[in-house]
Amino acid sequence: MNDLKRGIIPRELENESRGREVIVDLMDKQGQKYEAPPPPAMVSFSGSAQSLGGTTTNLAPSTGSTEASVDSTKPTTTIRVRMKSGKSLTLTLNHDHTVADLYAHIKALTGLSELTLRNSFPPKPLNNFDQSLSEANLLNSAIVQA
Numbered sequence: 001m002n003d004l005k006r007g008i009i010p011r012e013l014e015n016e017s018r019g020r021e022v023i024v025d026l027m028d029k030q031g032q033k034y035e036a037p038p039p040p041a042m043v044s045f046s047g048s049a050q051s052l053g054g055t056t057t058n059l060a061p062s063t064g065s066t067e068a069s070v071d072s073t074k075p076t077t078t079i080r081v082r083m084k085s086g087k088s089l090t091l092t093l094n095h096d097h098t099v100a101d102l103y104a105h106i107k108a109l110t111g112l113s114e115l116t117l118r119n120s121f122p123p124k125p126l127n128n129f130d131q132s133l134s135e136a137n138l139l140n141s142a143i144v145q146a
Contacts, residue, residue, distance in 0.1 A: 068097050068105040077139040081106060082120070084145045099136055100129035116146040 003010040009022050016022075070076060074094045079102070081089040091105060107115055117126045120142045133139060 066104055067108045068093055068101045070094055077133060079133070079138055079140070080142040081117070082142065082144045083110065093133060095134040095139060096132050098129060099126050099131050099133070099138075102126075102133065102138070103129070117143050118146045120144050 004024060004026065009017065013022050013024070070092055071094055074096065076092050076094055079091045079093060081091060083089065089106065089109060091102070093102065093105065097105075103115055103117065106117070107113070118124060119126065119138075123144075125146065126136065126138075126143065128136065
């Protein structure tokens with residue numbers, strides 16, 4: 001505004017003028033009371049959704065949803081599980097627990113009936129349920145719910 005009062009082109013408009021004449025018209029509305037424009041009407045999302053993770057499901061065998069018992073005389077490991085909800089679980093299990101035990105333990109803690117887990121990196125599904133946590137390279141690891 002100060003540039004306009006002095007009769008020079010504001011820097012914001014110089015780039016757009018490219019050497020041509022710039023005409024700026026101003027209207028004095030100081031005597032009018034300001035009225036805020038109405039807020040835009042809220043339109044809820046009406047489109048369709050697409051899943052980015054695919055539709056395959058790797059469900060653990062139905063071994064019952066019981067928490068795994070940890071034998072403190074055997075080697076233990078800590079596994080961090082990041083759930084879809086954003087909740088994080090930290091589990092302590094024995095090296096010889098199986099992937100199926102891991103699924104059953106998480107199902108017991110969360111109350112979920114269906115569950116798919118993946119390694120966090122590289123992201124591949126954990127679907128060899130007979131492997132021990134040691135054989136599946138899950139010792140002290142982080143996994144995610146897919």
